Amino acid sequence: MFFRKSPWIIHYDATSCNGCDIEVVASLTPLYDLERFGIINTGNPKHADIFVVTGSVNESSRAVVKNIYDQMPNPKVVVAVGICATSGGIFRECYNVLGGVDKVIPVDVYVPGCAARPESIIDGIIKALDILERRSREFRKTKREARRQERKLRRYHLDD
C-alpha cells in the first residue's frame, strides 16, 4: 500500500553513450523534481525498490546487473530506460553485446527513446509503481502461504 508512495530507485548504466544516464539524473533536478512522488535515488541496492537500467548489457556488465538485481529485497521491479536497454539499440550487433536488459533479468517496463526524455522516464517509473504495488500484494500472499505451509509441516511432525 505504501510502495506507491515511497519508491526508492537504484540506477545503473550497463553500457551506452551515457545519454540516457544523464537524462535519468536530469529527472532528479529541480525542473522535474522526482522527489515530489517520494522517489529517492538511493544508490544502494539493499534500499531500492525500482532498478533503473540504461544501456545495453555486455559481457562485463552482465554480472553486475545480475548482482544488483539479486541484492535488492523483494518486492522489486525493473525499468529499462532507452532503446539500448530495451533491445540493444545500435550496439545490438556488436560482438560483446548480449542485447537488452531482459537477456539477463526480467524487465517490467520498457521506456524507449534515444536518449529517452525525462518526461518519458518519469512516466515509465510511475507505470512501474502499479506493478510494484501488485507485486507487493503477491509477495505478502506468498509469505502468508509459506508460513501456513510451515505450520502445517510442524503439526505433521508433532503427530509422528
Place this chain on the structure above:
Amino acid sequence: MTPIDYYIHLDSIYLKAAIYIVLAPLLGGLLAGVDRKLSARMQGRIGPPVLQPFYDVLKLFQKEKIIVNKFQNFNVILFFVFMVFTGSLFFLGGDLLLVIFALTLAGVFFALAGFSVNSPYCHVGAERELIQMMSYDPMIILVAVGMYQVTGTFRVDAIALYDEPLILYLPGVFLGYLHVLTIKLRKSPFDLSMSAHAHQELVSGLKTEFSGTTLAMIEIGHWYENVLLLGIIYLFFSFNSIVGVAAMLLLYFFEIVIDNTYARFKWELTFKSTWVVTALFGAANIIILYFAMRP
C-alpha cells in the same frame, strides 16, 4: 498553562513515559518531513509530502528481510531500545549525566551494528561514526556540567523548573551545543558516517547493509534521538515554555539552512573544529562561570 508546563507537572511517571514513547516518533517523523519539504523549497523544488518519512518507514516494514550476519539485527535492536530508554529517562526528568551516558551507549551499539557486517562501506561508516562520537561527546558532557553549575542539580525536572533563563549563564555552552547538534542531527557539513542523500562516496555509509524492518528501526530510533536533542535545547530556555518551543523550532530551521548551504567536511576538520569550539566556547564558559559563581 501550556501543554509543556502541564507535562512537566504530571505526577505519574508511567503516564509521562507513555506520552513520550507514543508522541516522540510522531513528532520526530513530522520534523523529518518538514525538513525534507523545506530543503526542497530551498533548492527550488516542490518536495515530497510532509508525511513522506512515515510512508517510507511503513513501506520498509513491508519489504523482505535480508540478513547477512545474525548479530547485525541484534545490535540495531539494542540501539533502538537504548535510544528509547535514553529519551524516556530525559523526559521523565531523570539524571542528565545518565541520559548522556545512555545516549553514548546507544551510539556504541549503532557503530557495532556497522562493524558486525562485512561491507567495507559499513566499516568506514562505523569508523567515522566513532570519530564523530569522539568529537561531540566532550561538548555534550560540558552541557551537563554547565547546567549543574548554574542550577546545582543534574536532575532534568529540576533544571526544567529553574526560574532564571539558563541561556544567560551558558551562552558559550549553548553555542558549543549548537555546533555538535549539527553532527548529532546528521546534517551537512558533518554527515560523514551516513547520509540521506545519494551519490556520496560511501553508498549509504553505516546503513548500507541494513534493509527492510531493520532500516525502519534505525529511522525511528533517529526520530526519538532528534526529539531528545531538541529537548536539550528547551532546557536552555525553560524559564518560559513558549520561548522554549520557539527556540527549538527556530534552531531546527537554522540547522536545515546550514544543511543546505554547506558541503561535507573531511573527518579531520570535523574533529578539530568541534574540539576547538568545545574548548573556546564550552570550556571557557564553564571556567568563567566557576570564578563568577564562587562564593
